Amino acid sequence: MDTQTIGARVRRAIADRASSVTQYQVAEAVGMTPDALSRATNDKRAFSSVELARLADYLGVEVHWLITGEPDPHRRRYAARHRFDRDTGARDVPGRDQDELILADLELAYRQAGALPPSHDVPRTPAEMREVLGSGFVRPFIDRLEERLAVDVVRVPDLSTGYSFAVDGRYVIAVPATGNWFWENFSLAHELAHVAAGHLDDEPATEAAELAANRWAADLLMPRADVVAADFPSLTVEGLASWVWDHGVSIDATANRLDALGIEAPLVLREWMGQKTQRLLRRHWRCPEPGLDAITARMDEAARRRFPQPLLRAHVDLVESGAISARTLAWMLDVAVDELEVEPPARPGGDVDELAVGLGLMPTP
Amino acid sequence: MTTILFPDNTVLINFALLNRVDILDRIMRGQGRWCAAVSDECAQSAKEVGLEAMAAYPAILGSPLFPATPAEHLEVRLLRDRLVGPGDGPTRHLGEAETVAIISGRQIDAVFATDDRDARMLADMRGITTYTTWDLLRLAGKVKLVDPDTLWGYVLTLRARARGNPPGVHDRRSFDLTWFG
Numbered sequence: 066m067d068t069q070t071i072g073a074r075v076r077r078a079i080a081d082r083a084s085s086v087t088q089y090q091v092a093e094a095v096g097m098t099p100d101a102l103s104r105a106t107n108d109k110r111a112f113s114s115v116e117l118a119r120l121a122d123y124l125g126v127e128v129h130w131l132i133t134g135e136p137d138p139h140r141r142r143y144a145a146r147h148r149f150d151r152d153t154g155a156r157d158v159p160g161r162d163q164d165e166l167i168l169a170d171l172e173l174a175y176r177q178a179g180a181l182p183p184s185h186d187v188p189r190t191p192a193e194m195r196e197v198l199g200s201g202f203v204r205p206f207i208d209r210l211e212e213r214l215a216v217d218v219v220r221v222p223d224l225s226t227g228y229s230f231a232v233d234g235r236y237v238i239a240v241p242a243t244g245n246w247f248w249e250n251f252s253l254a255h256e257l258a259h260v261a262a263g264h265l266d267d268e269p270a271t272e273a274a275e276l277a278a279n280r281w282a283a284d285l286l287m288p289r290a291d292v293v294a295a296d297f298p299s300l301t302v303e304g305l306a307s308w309v310w311d312h313g314v315s316i317d318a319t320a321n322r323l324d325a326l327g328i329e330a331p332l333v334l335r336e337w338m339g340q341k342t343q344r345l346l347r348r349h350w351r352c353p354e355p356g357l358d359a360i361t362a363r364m365d366e367a368a369r370r371r372f373p374q375p376l377l378r379a380h381v382d383l384v385e386s387g388a389i390s391a392r393t394l395a396w397m398l399d400v401a402v403d404e405l406e407v408e409p410p411a412r413p414g415g416d417v418d419e420l421a422v423g424l425g426l427m428p429t430p
Numbered sequence: 431m432t433t434i435l436f437p438d439n440t441v442l443i444n445f446a447l448l449n450r451v452d453i454l455d456r457i458m459r460g461q462g463r464w465c466a467a468v469s470d471e472c473a474q475s476a477k478e479v480g481l482e483a484m485a486a487y488p489a490i491l492g493s494p495l496f497p498a499t500p501a502e503h504l505e506v507r508l509l510r511d512r513l514v515g516p517g518d519g520p521t522r523h524l525g526e527a528e529t530v531a532i533i534s535g536r537q538i539d540a541v542f543a544t545d546d547r548d549a550r551m552l553a554d555m556r557g558i559t560t561y562t563t564w565d566l567l568r569l570a571g572k573v574k575l576v577d578p579d580t581l582w583g584y585v586l587t588l589r590a591r592a593r594g595n596p597p598g599v600h601d602r603r604s605f606d607l608t609w610f611g
Contacts, residue, residue, distance in 0.1 A: 071500065096470070111496035113466030114506045114528045118520045128520075132503045170516035177511060387555060390548040392515025412551055415541055415559035417569045423433025423541070424459055426573045 071117070072108040074131050078124040079106070095119035141172050143230035144259035146252050147275050160225025167224055171239060174372075174397060175232040177389045178379035183234030184215040189261045191284035203286065203313040206253055207371075210238070216260070217373040218253065227252030229259050236260050237373075244368035247342055250313040254282030280325065286314050287322045297323060302333050306350035315342040372397045381407050434540035435462050435561075436529050437491075439471040441543045444563040444593055446475075446483040448584050453570050455490045462491050463540070467506075467521075467528040469494035495532050505531040513548050526552070533558050545594060563588070564596040568609050578610060 068074045079091050092102040097116060104110040112120075121128040129137035145158045158164070175181070188194040195202070198209045207218040216236045224241035227249075231237070238256040240249050258281035259265060264274050295308055309316060316337050323330050330338070337345055343360065352359045380394040387409045395402040421427040435458050445454040454462070464472075469488070476484035497503045510527035526549035533540050534556040541559045543566060544550055550560040567584060570576045576584075582605055589595050598608045 071503070096474070111466075111498055112503075113470055113494070113496055114503060114510075114524045115467045115470040115521045117503065118524060122520050128507065129504075132500045132507070166517075173511070173514065173516065387551045389512045390515055392548075396516040409547075409551060412554045412560075414550065414565060415561050417561075417565050417572065420433060420435075420541060420561060420565070421569055421573055424435065424457060424461055425432060426457065426459070426569070 068134055070108050071112055071131055072106045074134060075112070075117075075120055075124075076106040078120070078126045078131065082124050091120070091123065094123050139172070139176060139232075141168060141230050142265045143168065143228050144256065144264045144274075144278075146227040146255045146278075148226065158226055163223070164225055164228070167221060168228060168230070168239065170393075170396065171219060171221075171237070172230075172232070174376060174380070174393050175235075175237065177383065177393055178376055179383070180233050181235050181375050181379060182215060184217075184231075184236040185213075187214060187216065187236065187257065187261050191281055191288070194257065194261070194285055195288065203250055203311075206250055206313070210253070210257075211373055216257070217376065218371070219373065220249075220367075220369065220371045222370065227256050229256035229265060231260075231265055242368050242370055244364040246363050246367035247309065247313055247315040247318065249367050250286060251282055251315070251318055254285045255279060257285070258282050283318065283322045283325060287312055287319065289326060292322065292326055292328065297328055297331050297334070300331050300333055302337070302345075302349045303351070305333050305337065306345050306348075309342055310346060310350050316340065316345060317342075370399055384409055386410070387412065432461055434538060436464060436533060436540055436542050437462060437468070438525050438529060438542070438544040438546065438549065439468055439475060440545040441563050441566065442468070442472050442484060442487055443475055443481060444545070444588055445566075446481045447591055447593065448587060449483055450576075450584070451483045451486045451490070453575055454566065455486075456575055457566055457570060458490070464491040464494050465525065465528040465532055466494040466496045468525040471525045497528060497532065502531060502535055505535055509552060512552055513546075523549070529553075530556055530558060563593070568596075571609060578606065581609070 068077050079086065079088060088102060088106070089099045092099040095116060096119060097105070101110060105112050105116070117128055117131050121131055127137045127140065129135065145161070147158055188197050197213055199213070202209045210216045210218055216238065219237060219239045220242045221239065222242045224239060226241065228239045229236060238253055240252050243249070255278045258278035259274070261281070262274070262277065264278070291312070295304070300308070309319060316334070317339070320330050320334055320338050323334070343364070346360050350360070377394070377397060380389070380397065383389045384391045384394055384407050391402050391405055391407060391409065394407065395405055398405070418427065422429050437454070445451050469491070472484050472487050475481050497506055506524065506527045509530055510523050513523040513526060526544055526546055529542055530549070530553050532538070533542060541561060542553045543561045543563070544553070545562050553560045567576070567581055571578060571581045582602055585596060585599065585605060596605070596608070599605045
């Protein structure tokens, strides 16, 4: 079928949608009369931008494709950390539909910001990544990713899992604000694995890609040398608590890592498997600084909404110049638009007398 | 030289809320035009209770202007991106974006009436003069289409309907000073 014109592409999309849908039903669904749709698909009438948006939504195609016949260059490609169901062995992202809405908002924020500098080359192996991120990277994990690799990290509530995507060569990792820092660390590492392996174009993610990303993440956070040095067979419960605190991982992630390395889980680990990591820490980890509730502080940090500084800075500049709406900036900062301390320039409206003259309501002075 | 006035749906709604579509008609004097997206938004709004008066606009504003080329459609999408915010649906702000794209792209000697601050900013950056509902009401007062007492009543009505407030107006005295001083 010819798809040279917008009308022809709409016709094609209607034909592709399903044989059970008639043009009449499509017209009704998008608020056009059957005659208007028929004339528009035969290039006898133009489409309004509202009609195209509704048609794209209803027919499940991109507006950009309807307009140009080409895929949208800004189409979001991403990888997600899948949930693993131990009972069925299935991997899925049950919150994907809701997450799509949040990801669309993130995509909008980046699109409005314009081109930010691309990320640096992302190391392909965990060892190379550790080298780039430097020692003790797990505590300032997000800062190191942004400072050393220009990989952005967004943390927002309501996401069901971690995602990674690229916008004009800049990688973005989005994680839910849950306060669960060990889950967050593993998500960051998991998404880095997808980025390093170039999985962002694979949709849907394969089982093999998910498993590989988990292995890569475990290796990054718990290198073999560290596991060996920890001497797990003789580890005490206090030693286990120190391990999960220092490496920023959970009890279960630790158990999985030992299993993957062929190291038998010690009794203390088997006793704690399936229990809350925070419970272990609160009972058996001793904060080096007395009086400081470091566990709550770390949890609080991992529960905070955050957006990368370069993204925020770009929005502030554009809002101040009047180039974009302040609403996305307000959303990122979680404040009302009127509460923003960023002011767009004052723009004088037209002169009412001039309009009156122009409309012939007053004589020319 | 005559001026063409493109209103957006915020302005059309306000005059309909006042049940004074006739004032806008008399202000525009046959020089009002609209874009297809605004015409579409107007048709949707006219279905709402209290906005039935909007059904009169097609006869006043005539056949709408449509984006004519893929380039014009892409320009609409680009401009819309500057106006939308998180959570906006797929058709939000298309009326304002389409109007600005068509006026600026076709170099129409026209002004744009909208109460959306971001849309006014966008139009201004494209060199399009903008007006608000308040400007048009004030104009109606200046050319004596409406007397001051009635206009003050309209201000109170729109304010009560959460349609904003004229700049600098907080009571009748400031209204008289600002609009007729």
